[in-house]
Amino acid sequence: MYRGPSIGAIVLLVLAVGLLLFGGDGGDDEGGGAGTEFERPKGGDPADGDPAGGEGDGSAGDGAPRPPGVAATVTRVVDGDTVEAPVGGSLEDIRYIGLDTPESVAPDQPVECFGPEAAEYNRRLVEGRVVRLIFDEERRDQYGRLLAYVYVGDEFVNAALVRRGYARTLTIAPNDRFAGFLARLEQEAGNAGRGLWAAC
Secondary structure, three states, X not given: OOOOOOHHHHHHXXXXXHHHHHOOOOOOOOOOOXXXXXXXXXXXXXXXXXXXXXXXXXXXXXXXXXXXXXXXXXXXXXXOOEEEEEEOOEEEEEEEOOEEOOOOOOOOOOOOOOHHHHHHHHHHHHOOOEEEEEOOOXXXXXXXXXXXXXXXXXXXXXXXXXXXXXXXXXXEOOEOOOHHHHHHHHHHHHHHOOOHHHHO
Protein backbone atom coordinates (compact mmCIF):
# COMPACT_ATOMS: atom_id res chain seq x y z
CA MET A 1 0.00 0.00 0.00
CA TYR A 2 1.40 3.44 -1.02
CA ARG A 3 1.83 5.81 1.95
CA GLY A 4 3.14 8.94 0.14
CA PRO A 5 6.19 11.01 1.07
CA SER A 6 7.19 11.35 4.71
CA ILE A 7 7.02 14.67 6.59
CA GLY A 8 10.83 14.83 6.58
CA ALA A 9 10.95 14.53 2.80
CA ILE A 10 8.35 17.31 2.41
CA VAL A 11 10.33 19.63 4.72
CA LEU A 12 13.53 18.98 2.75
CA LEU A 13 11.74 19.69 -0.52
CA VAL A 14 10.36 22.99 0.82
CA LEU A 15 13.84 24.02 2.01
CA ALA A 16 15.41 23.15 -1.34
CA VAL A 17 12.79 25.18 -3.23
CA GLY A 18 13.36 28.10 -0.84
CA LEU A 19 17.11 28.02 -1.47
CA LEU A 20 16.58 27.96 -5.22
CA LEU A 21 14.17 30.89 -5.13
CA PHE A 22 15.92 33.13 -2.62
CA GLY A 23 19.59 32.12 -2.91
CA GLY A 24 21.66 30.33 -0.36
CA ASP A 25 24.85 32.33 -0.10
CA GLY A 26 23.97 33.90 3.23
CA GLY A 27 24.77 37.41 2.04
CA ASP A 28 27.70 39.30 0.63
CA ASP A 29 31.05 38.52 2.21
CA GLU A 30 32.66 41.70 0.92
CA GLY A 31 32.52 44.73 3.16
CA GLY A 32 30.84 47.90 2.11
CA GLY A 33 32.46 50.07 4.72
CA ALA A 34 34.17 53.40 4.61
CA GLY A 35 36.65 52.34 2.03
CA THR A 36 39.91 50.94 3.20
CA GLU A 37 40.03 48.78 0.08
CA PHE A 38 39.77 49.39 -3.62
CA GLU A 39 36.63 47.62 -4.77
CA ARG A 40 35.39 46.40 -8.11
CA PRO A 41 32.12 48.02 -9.17
CA LYS A 42 28.98 46.25 -8.13
CA GLY A 43 25.33 47.04 -8.51
CA GLY A 44 22.93 46.78 -11.40
CA ASP A 45 23.73 45.31 -14.76
CA PRO A 46 24.70 48.14 -17.12
CA ALA A 47 22.70 46.39 -19.82
CA ASP A 48 19.61 47.27 -17.80
CA GLY A 49 20.46 50.94 -17.30
CA ASP A 50 22.36 52.93 -14.71
CA PRO A 51 24.96 50.82 -12.89
CA ALA A 52 23.82 52.42 -9.67
CA GLY A 53 20.33 51.08 -10.24
CA GLY A 54 18.77 54.34 -11.38
CA GLU A 55 16.90 55.47 -14.43
CA GLY A 56 19.83 55.54 -16.84
CA ASP A 57 20.51 59.28 -16.72
CA GLY A 58 23.36 59.31 -14.21
CA SER A 59 21.15 59.67 -11.16
CA ALA A 60 19.39 57.10 -9.05
CA GLY A 61 17.24 58.17 -6.13
CA ASP A 62 15.16 54.99 -6.15
CA GLY A 63 16.49 53.48 -2.92
CA ALA A 64 18.40 50.73 -4.77
CA PRO A 65 21.63 49.46 -3.18
CA ARG A 66 24.70 51.46 -4.18
CA PRO A 67 28.14 50.10 -4.92
CA PRO A 68 30.57 50.25 -2.00
CA GLY A 69 33.66 52.35 -2.47
CA VAL A 70 36.20 54.76 -1.06
CA ALA A 71 35.00 58.12 0.22
CA ALA A 72 37.09 61.19 -0.61
CA THR A 73 36.59 64.96 -0.63
CA VAL A 74 37.49 66.60 -3.93
CA THR A 75 39.95 69.41 -3.25
CA ARG A 76 40.53 70.49 -6.85
CA VAL A 77 38.99 69.92 -10.26
CA VAL A 78 41.80 69.65 -12.81
CA ASP A 79 39.58 69.47 -15.90
CA GLY A 80 36.48 67.71 -17.15
CA ASP A 81 37.66 64.18 -16.36
CA THR A 82 40.32 64.54 -13.64
CA VAL A 83 40.17 65.70 -10.02
CA GLU A 84 42.41 65.75 -6.97
CA ALA A 85 41.44 64.32 -3.60
CA PRO A 86 43.17 62.80 -0.57
CA VAL A 87 42.88 59.00 -0.64
CA GLY A 88 44.55 56.75 1.92
CA GLY A 89 46.60 59.61 3.33
CA SER A 90 47.97 60.80 -0.04
CA LEU A 91 46.77 63.52 -2.39
CA GLU A 92 45.83 61.67 -5.57
CA ASP A 93 45.00 62.63 -9.14
CA ILE A 94 41.83 60.70 -9.99
CA ARG A 95 40.99 60.06 -13.65
CA TYR A 96 37.41 59.14 -14.50
CA ILE A 97 37.03 55.74 -16.17
CA GLY A 98 35.23 55.31 -19.47
CA LEU A 99 35.23 58.83 -20.86
CA ASP A 100 37.35 61.63 -22.22
CA THR A 101 36.55 65.33 -22.11
CA PRO A 102 38.06 67.93 -24.42
CA GLU A 103 41.39 69.32 -23.19
CA SER A 104 41.34 72.55 -21.26
CA VAL A 105 44.64 72.57 -19.31
CA ALA A 106 47.02 70.14 -21.07
CA PRO A 107 50.52 71.57 -21.42
CA ASP A 108 51.61 72.34 -24.99
CA GLN A 109 48.11 71.71 -26.30
CA PRO A 110 45.49 74.23 -27.34
CA VAL A 111 42.25 74.47 -25.42
CA GLU A 112 39.81 72.22 -27.27
CA CYS A 113 36.22 72.95 -28.18
CA PHE A 114 33.96 72.52 -25.14
CA GLY A 115 36.93 71.84 -22.81
CA PRO A 116 36.26 74.80 -20.49
CA GLU A 117 32.55 73.96 -20.35
CA ALA A 118 33.30 70.34 -19.42
CA ALA A 119 35.71 71.44 -16.70
CA GLU A 120 33.18 73.90 -15.30
CA TYR A 121 30.39 71.32 -15.29
CA ASN A 122 32.63 68.83 -13.50
CA ARG A 123 33.53 71.55 -10.99
CA ARG A 124 29.87 72.21 -10.27
CA LEU A 125 29.27 68.50 -9.72
CA VAL A 126 32.17 67.56 -7.44
CA GLU A 127 34.41 70.39 -6.20
CA GLY A 128 34.54 70.49 -2.40
CA ARG A 129 32.14 67.57 -2.14
CA VAL A 130 32.48 64.09 -0.71
CA VAL A 131 32.51 61.59 -3.54
CA ARG A 132 32.52 57.81 -3.64
CA LEU A 133 35.23 56.24 -5.78
CA ILE A 134 34.56 52.84 -7.32
CA PHE A 135 37.48 51.02 -8.91
CA ASP A 136 37.62 48.54 -11.78
CA GLU A 137 40.30 45.98 -12.69
CA GLU A 138 43.26 48.38 -12.74
CA ARG A 139 43.76 50.95 -10.02
CA ARG A 140 46.15 53.26 -11.90
CA ASP A 141 46.91 54.41 -15.41
CA GLN A 142 50.33 54.82 -17.03
CA TYR A 143 50.69 58.27 -15.42
CA GLY A 144 50.09 56.96 -11.91
CA ARG A 145 46.60 58.43 -11.59
CA LEU A 146 43.88 56.52 -9.76
CA LEU A 147 41.16 55.31 -12.13
CA ALA A 148 37.62 55.52 -10.80
CA TYR A 149 33.92 55.66 -11.36
CA VAL A 150 32.76 58.64 -9.30
CA TYR A 151 29.50 59.15 -7.45
CA VAL A 152 28.18 62.20 -5.62
CA GLY A 153 25.33 60.89 -3.52
CA ASP A 154 23.19 58.98 -6.02
CA GLU A 155 24.58 60.70 -9.10
CA PHE A 156 26.98 58.72 -11.28
CA VAL A 157 29.29 61.53 -12.40
CA ASN A 158 30.92 59.64 -15.29
CA ALA A 159 27.47 58.97 -16.76
CA ALA A 160 26.28 62.54 -16.21
CA LEU A 161 29.22 63.95 -18.17
CA VAL A 162 28.60 61.63 -21.12
CA ARG A 163 24.82 61.94 -21.10
CA ARG A 164 24.86 65.73 -21.10
CA GLY A 165 27.38 65.96 -23.91
CA TYR A 166 30.45 67.09 -21.97
CA ALA A 167 32.45 63.93 -22.77
CA ARG A 168 32.99 61.22 -25.34
CA THR A 169 33.39 57.61 -24.29
CA LEU A 170 36.89 56.16 -24.01
CA THR A 171 37.11 52.43 -23.30
CA ILE A 172 40.46 51.01 -22.23
CA ALA A 173 40.35 47.33 -21.30
CA PRO A 174 40.26 45.78 -18.80
CA ASN A 175 38.50 48.77 -17.18
CA ASP A 176 35.32 48.38 -19.18
CA ARG A 177 32.66 47.39 -16.68
CA PHE A 178 30.23 50.11 -17.80
CA ALA A 179 31.41 50.55 -21.40
CA GLY A 180 28.13 49.47 -22.98
CA PHE A 181 26.07 51.67 -20.69
CA LEU A 182 28.22 54.74 -21.36
CA ALA A 183 28.20 54.05 -25.10
CA ARG A 184 24.40 54.15 -25.11
CA LEU A 185 24.43 57.46 -23.24
CA GLU A 186 26.91 58.86 -25.77
CA GLN A 187 24.70 57.81 -28.67
CA GLU A 188 21.68 59.45 -27.05
CA ALA A 189 23.63 62.68 -26.44
CA GLY A 190 24.89 62.71 -30.03
CA ASN A 191 21.43 62.06 -31.46
CA ALA A 192 20.00 64.88 -29.33
CA GLY A 193 22.84 67.28 -30.20
CA ARG A 194 23.75 67.94 -26.59
CA GLY A 195 26.85 69.82 -25.51
CA LEU A 196 29.93 69.18 -27.62
CA TRP A 197 27.88 67.26 -30.19
CA ALA A 198 26.29 70.55 -31.25
CA ALA A 199 29.15 72.93 -30.49
CA CYS A 200 32.18 71.11 -31.93
